[in-house]
Amino acid sequence: MGRTVEGGMALTVVGLTGGIASGKSTVSSLLKDKGAAIIDADEIAKEIMSKGKPVWINVVNHFGEQILNDDKSDIDRKKLADIVFSDRIQLEALNSLTHPEILKEIKKQLENYKKAGRKVIVIDAALLLESGLDALVDEVWLVAVDEKTQIKRLIMREKDMAHAQALNRIKSQMPLKEKLKYANRVIDNNAGIEETREQIDEIWREIS
Numbered sequence: 001m002g003r004t005v006e007g008g009m010a011l012t013v014v015g016l017t018g019g020i021a022s023g024k025s026t027v028s029s030l031l032k033d034k035g036a037a038i039i040d041a042d043e044i045a046k047e048i049m050s051k052g053k054p055v056w057i058n059v060v061n062h063f064g065e066q067i068l069n070d071d072k073s074d075i076d077r078k079k080l081a082d083i084v085f086s087d088r089i090q091l092e093a094l095n096s097l098t099h100p101e102i103l104k105e106i107k108k109q110l111e112n113y114k115k116a117g118r119k120v121i122v123i124d125a126a127l128l129l130e131s132g133l134d135a136l137v138d139e140v141w142l143v144a145v146d147e148k149t150q151i152k153r154l155i156m157r158e159k160d161m162a163h164a165q166a167l168n169r170i171k172s173q174m175p176l177k178e179k180l181k182y183a184n185r186v187i188d189n190n191a192g193i194e195e196t197r198e199q200i201d202e203i204w205r206e207i208s
């Protein structure tokens with residue numbers, strides 16, 4: 001599907017999405033090894049909300065002291081997560097404080113990678129479809145796992161996340177069934193890393 005032109009590969013902007021703990025970072029790093037440029041929405045979200053930045057100040061002003069750590073020096077991400085992933089209105093408030101800045105930074109990195117002549121640029125974003133970021137991409141690739149595997153891996157990764165918290169976070173995202181409607185390719189990450197690597201090898205052969 002990657003559009004080929006005489007003399008080599010054309011530019012393809014890929015939106016890599018999937019629910020929390022579906023395996024996007026794992027797939028991203030396989031794609032990076034192949035030579036793709038990666039734009040990581042979670043990393044950007046963390047960066048724009050680092051201490052003292054405008055978004056940090058706006059988030060603290062909106063949510064108040066309840067989201068600060070014990071010495072009140074910084075945002076306690078776990079406290080903030082507990083609030084927003086159990087209250088849709090608060091999640092929307094956080095999204096409207098953060099998403100415009102995240103979008104701006106993603107666009108900036110995309111332009112820079114294009115200028116640098118990168119041929120495959122991957123935007124790794126859990127909320128690609130929910131936030132309309134898919135308007136920026138040529139293809140949507142979906143990393144898919146069964147909900148049981150998703151919860152198991154999520155709880156394994158986040159040692160202190162309770163089952164209910166894991167479910168809340170999953171429920172705050174678009175269901176897999178809905179995401180499938182937008183996907184140009186589906187990467188099945190239910191089995192081991194080797195099986196996933198084989199799918200990436202195959203996709204890379206097809207687009208290059």
Ligand SMILES: CC(C)(COP(=O)(O)OP(=O)(O)OC[C@H]1O[C@@H](n2cnc3c(N)ncnc32)[C@H](O)[C@@H]1O)[C@@H](O)C(=O)NCCC(=O)NCCS
Binds near residue numbers: 019169172173
């Ligand atoms: C609520 C916060 C502080 C929780 O931080 P925490 O360190 O526990 O999680 P982290 O940022 O590493 O995100 C992990 C995963 O949670 C899910 N998630 C994060 N934010 C959201 C959201 N607004 N809606 C739904 N799911 C989300 C994603 O799958 C993400 O990959 C943080 O996620 C945040 O600031 N979110 C708002 C910004 C955002 O939308 N980020 C995602 C960009 S795609």
Ligand SMILES: Nc1ncnc2c1ncn2[C@@H]1O[C@H](COP(=O)(O)OP(=O)(O)OP(=O)(O)O)[C@@H](O)[C@H]1O
Binds near residue numbers: 019154
């Ligand atoms: N095929 C696999 N087999 C076993 N474990 C896996 C597999 N793929 C990913 N994992 C593990 O599952 C967890 C979630 O994977 P990863 O961090 O890549 O997901 P993600 O979609 O990037 O998550 P998030 O959106 O929450 O950042 C990690 O601990 C990872 O090591």
